Amino acid sequence: MATIEFLLNGTPKQCNVTPDTSILTLLRDLLGTTGTKEGCASGDCGACTVAINNSSDPQGGFLSVNACITPAHQLHGQHLVTVEGLATEGKLHPAQQAMIECHGSQCGFCTPGIVMSLFTLHTTQQQRSAPLTPARLEAALGGNLCRCTGYRPIRDAALSMQNIQWQPPQWFNATLTNCAPLATASLAIPESTASDAPLFAQPTTLVELTNMRSRYPNARLVAGATDLWLESTQRLTALNQLIDVSRVIEMGQIESASFQEQPGWWVGSGVTYSQLEPLFDSHFPAFAHLLHRLGSQQVRNRGTIGGNIANASPIGDTPPVLLALDAWLELASDTGVRQIPLSAFFIDYKKTDLANDEVISRIFIPQLSDTVSLRVWKLSKRREDDISAVLGAFCYRLENGVMRDVRIAFGGMAATPKRAYGTEAALEGISPSRASFQAAQQALADEFSPMSDVRGSQHYRQQVALNLLERLYLTLSVPNQEVMLHAYAH
């Protein structure tokens, strides 16, 4: 067991924890602080929301995260704030005061998590005040389920807390002094000990990472842990050896670059969804809109683009879009790097081209030229924080009324995220017409045979995918007609 050092509500803590310990387990079982609740242990309800200081932006305040699926080791050197810490000297934080005054709690079990999400919203507002639009409130609170109130008083609390004066108490700006970063070696076991001994390695460079990867072939890679940790909490899998990629410098960067004569960006695979937001907001608004519906704020603060790809789930949200954008991957190992198109990465259900000693180091996302359109349509039972039943991504440009460079990809329609090559061919070089889209629909029906599961039946998936093509046709042919709801449009 390794010793981690962190601040808990301003107070330095040192704890010995096993690799598979979550922050929630650390808080509730080891430290005996039970204000943070477990509602699902799968990162879907937000009852365990805590705040961690934003390491990528020291002035950026705190990020909300789900304590139930965040490895305790990743707290090392960080400041963890929980619901117990907010009230200082008997004075409530504005989030707490507003929740009381707006009657925002009923059973109270989700309340600590909601208070923490409000706290992170409040600190963001204190540092960079911006209008609290419905979209922002949704982003801040969409990951906190409440079964009692119906959310209206919580919305009121979010709006009214801004009007309550707050003087940051001392703990708010506390820093951890003399906390050396956990060097790879200090957390790694000596080479002489058994190969299955507990390990939580935190390499900081790509070279260290690929080196660890080859030394510990059975270790699992962890970044945001938003999916991996469910193996521990839900399937009771022992996560005894973990290599944390979240501190690898090269994997946390976004660089403007040219690749194969195309302008674009190399995005480190450890970049979180939240960190992607500025790039997507400016250059891929349709993708940015999708991000708002991917997981919750707590998940977006942790989950990474590389994790979403490597996971290879057929219903991951970013892969179909990246396929439609013709993204490339850089795979790194001890022996060097190679680059492959994303379309060659997914082989079969949860099976990829990634070798045992390889990691995804970066993703190249080509820039959209002015004439290119990107449409991303995600279908799920619930608009926020839900996994896709079907996700369609459509990329094309119109050249004198003719569709060119058509790339279409779907999630939820096959064992992997998949390009719709037949459909693309049916639309390539044609001018949009009822007949050409009917041909495309036929091609789509021919090339996919989705399955039925908890998120949708086979019949629905087939039908709705065809309807998305119909929506595309209407978008092109009657551009002024409303074909999407406001809540979903972008």
Add this chain to the structure above:
Amino acid sequence: MRTLTKLDSDSSRARRELHDYIQGASPLARHTVDSNGQCHAGASSFHESAEKHVTGKAAYVDDIKTPTDALHVALGLSPVAHGVLTKLELDKVKKAPGVIDVITFHDVPGHTDIGPVFPGDPLFVDQEISYAGQCIFAVAATSLQAARRAVTLAKLHIDEQPASLDPVAAAERKEVVRPTHVQQRGDWQEVLRTAEQIIEGELFIGGQEHFYLEGQACIVLPTEDEGVMVYTSNQHPSETQKLVAEVLGIPFHAVTVEVRRMGGGFGGKETQASPWACIAALIARRTGRATRLRLPRSEDMRATGKRHPFHNRYQLAIDTKGVIQGGDITVIGDCGYSPDLSDAIVDRAMFHADNAYSLGSARVTGHRAKTHTASNTAFRGFGGPQGMMIIEAAMDDIARQIGEDPLTVRKRNFYRDGRDVTHYGQRVDQRQLLHTLVETLESDSDYWARRKAIIQYNANSPIIKKGLALTPVKFGISFTAKHLNQAGALLHVYTDGSIMINHGGTEMGQGLHTKVCQVVARELGLDLNSVRISATRTDKIPNTSPTAASSGADLNGMAARDAARKLRERLFDFAAKHFAQGLDREGMRLEGGMLIAGIGESEQRISWGELVQTAYLNRISLSEKGFYATPLIHYDRSIGQGRPFYYYAFGAAIAEVSVDTLSGEYQVDQVDILHDVGDSLNPAIDIGQVEGGFIQGMGWLTSEELRWNDNGVLISDGPATYKIPTFGDLPPIFNVALLEGHPNSMASLYRSKAVGEPPFMLGICVWSALRDALASLTNYQTSPHLDTPATPERVMLAANALREKAL
């Protein structure tokens, strides 16, 4: 009318105002309710635990500390829905690290069946397995993780048999958990035979997972005699006390059950909290160690029952105006594998198959189908919502058939003078109230102008369709099991004047303790801070009813009031005799922390503290118990007639929705609610119940979909796959108001009305509005078939079907 988020109904202006509102320019809605100052009944006092909620200090069961040698329990659940357990190999489980005890059916010393009303719920599987998720064994270990890992080492030998999962087929085969019940009034067959028009339809109504945020949890400590102390998240402590005692084979007085608060109940902790307490109690007694048991979310969802799915049918005779003359309604509740509370739940579905409409001469039949799923159980509304759905479906269908607006048809069918007796023989009191309420809502929310605008919008929008619907609620208040309509309370005044009130109700977030404290404060003329409730305990109030049927405040508030009044009278008697100045007994009152006697110049005041201390020194008891039993109610099940409800609570809601008919996605644009709580005990809490109930009802009918695989295993077993409403599902415009000036016509607690369940059914308007939007695809000629939950999938498939029909 008390208004919260009241915004102008003109949509463009409303949107602008909403924008301002969101930006914080206009005053916050909640501030229109006075949250400060008054603390007595009738005022919007904060939840008694609000500050503890927001600081994390409110303790739930799993937050309670136990000795370091406490045991943690994990359960071995059946992976199959139906079969026979032929052999159970637990050797590896017993030898697993940290394991202290492993128990099965054969280790139960007392009763092995813990059916709450009727037998049928084995604590552990003996041989027959009846659903996937049924408990087969339990493991106690030094940590929860060790216990859970040990469970996976068990080897189960099961002779798997085909599972019966279709309740309609089961009912036809007479596979039922309880006999069919029928209510009928008038010659319905003759009415159908001579009808001008007959309309019929059927509907599947999905179930619902409670999804209390705090899962099932309990802690059991062995006591120094043969008994146990049970801390549990539980709506029915007395029943758990009984069942734990019976399972252990000890007297009831050896078991004490305490509930401080639940992290949500909604009916899911009425009967379904007991098994875990029984299992933990067995282990605590066997090992002599504190025993903790909490269900991980997926196990909670697989092991416990849910709201009953229903398959309902109707055949109604109507006149040319669409007014129901009579007919025949059948409801089939999918009860799961055992009776649990299903008899009363299907009864309540039958009692509400009329909702707010006179059925004329009608027969209502209720079947209790048995399937190989978890035993479905109480859930806010208790069958009432499922019963109402069929008549609300019929209202829309009638409107399409006769070409009138659904609201017009609904109003024509409301109970009214001359049509005022239900199919079970109860006369509807306050029947004018619903007319008034609906007319107020209709005009305040501009129903007809919006209707016109929507028709126009839809005519020009081929893909996006808007829908509008108003649905009413009439919900009967009382337990239909008559004996449950009783409550007790225990009031202590300590010599510093502070007061402890205990009662039989449990706090699950609904604000019951706040309301009861307000009642006592009001009766004794004290500040709310002087009154406290510790926890609900079976050793303080015995033989209590579950906190259910919306009855918590009605019953326990009355019992608390009874105790407070008795104590007050005793103090008055004492004061009249004792104090030298000779206080006038008549007109004596308690106000603002003072005993006041006489009026005007002869008025005399004695502070509460002095009164209490003097009474104590003079050996006057400062403790009192209270009791209440609801009057008037009766129901003769042999003839299906009676007056099962003390009164009805009413309400109505309007939803406006937009539907994307290509993708099936939809959004709820605006909701307007007007709800009847009589004279409110606490408007802020009541509005919280109305809003929360509405959103929960909306979730039931829209995104919350329970899915089982073909083998009967629940596959929507966590929040990743089972989607309750989240923040973004809150309608951007959400106008909620309580009807004022209409006190309960019955002598209820300060003329208030129950509020827990009735608002849940307001959510039906969202489903009806979705159907309205879809109906526009056929120019309102066809009534779309739309089973629930109306997921985007169902909506899209319904739209596709309508388009094909229209071609």
